[in-house]
Amino acid sequence: MPVKPPSRTQPTAVPIFAIKWQTSPAIIPSHVLAYAGGGGSAKTGIGNTVSIQIDQQNITIDTGVEIAVCIDVLITQSKLIYLAVGVRDSVRVYLMDQENSEAIQVSNVDLEKDAGVNAVAWNSFGDSIGVGCENGSAHVLSVEFEEDNKLKMQQVIELKGHIKAVCSCVYHPRNPEVLMTSAKDGTCRVWNLQMNNEDKCMDTLDCKIYDPKGPKPKANILNPKPGQCLVRGCAFGDFxxxxxxxxxxxxxxxxxxxxxxxxxxxxxxxxxxxxxxPNGQPVPKMVYEFKEALRRQVSKFPVSAMSLSGDFTTLALGDTDGSITLLNAERDFKKIKFWECAHDLPVTCIAARPLPVPLSGEDLTGVAVDAISASADNKLTYVTKQRKSTLKKPKRKKTGGKYQRESLGLFYPIYVLLFLMIVYAIKVSYDVCHDEFTGEDGIDNVKHCLLHTVLWAESDRPGVAFIPH
Incomplete structure (x- = not known):
């Protein structure tokens, strides 16, 4: 079902499976939109690419026979833009060369065979990348910046605990040593990378798929087996x-x-x-845990993509029915807006607005986009909370001016000519017939004068046959 304006849909050359929308104080109002997809390794004739849009500039990366299924963007204080891309069993990092409109690969790390990179995430310092894999493993890659803006990247930590594919990973907004992952085993795990022991899992969140206020569910729902509860997304909800x-x-x-x-x-x-x-006395050891405070059904269909806005106020969801939902995280997750079947196929990825500030290009459309979704249906969908564009239509001038002449178009000279003819007729009528107003039959005399003297002369004497011009 096509979305209605001011929301819009943009066709793409390939099916899309990953998207990232990012900006930072270093480049505002500029922003980066990166999305990846393609036909995979099969010989379908559809290439595998990553497209990067930086304002009005477009950069394309050809990933060869392998498709990129996850991406993340890092913007440094010096305004350099790096892109981490997960391609099969490897993580590649590219530097955006905006002057030449190209992406330069500056690093690459290969993980174990058949790991299957599903998710990548930069930490807040840009010195490590979290990786989630199809085989259930999670990894931390260290990043060191070298000369010529190249990177030295290597695997430093392997996080074990998930027993099914990892769907997403995200770093703590402020603490670069805290990483969170979610997986198809029904759990979300919070990792403290500073812990000295091998098990760095700080807490395991056991996620459920039933309403706690409703009737007691069946055993397979109450305690699902691994693979029956899929935790597709996770996010830190505050700074x-x-x-x-x-x-x-x-x-x-x-x-x-x-x-x-x-x-x-x-x-x-x-x-x-x-x-x-200061007293040198021992203090109790504290344990940090996350307790579930709310659980609510937000879609009739499985949610396949999730993203939280940069100001933590709007949660964007895409489901397997192709629909898009915006929830208000500040008001008990009430539904802000819903687009039913905005895509023809399940939503594969979604990106919420990175920051609540004006971004370049929006002054031309008058529309502030709140989320961008994608699917294998070769479409990007831009949705907004607005009901209409904020651009104002030109006001119609009340008197004279160029606007009125343009609105009259080709008929303007004709209207002017008719006006002059009417004015001239009134002047002639006054000059010829003003003496006829006297007497009791003044009105009748004036009518006779106008008809037989001014407008049309009788045949037996000279007269005015038509209005002079």
Missing amino acids: HGNVIYTIQSGRKGGAFLSVWNLTRRAVPGETENPRNN
């Missing part, structure tokens, strides 16, 4: 990382949103290093 959002569903049926709040509790009998205690 401090005290809130987490997860989206989970079965392979069929509705999707549920869970809200998790950070809590602290003391571990009985255990203490921490008292180095920060």
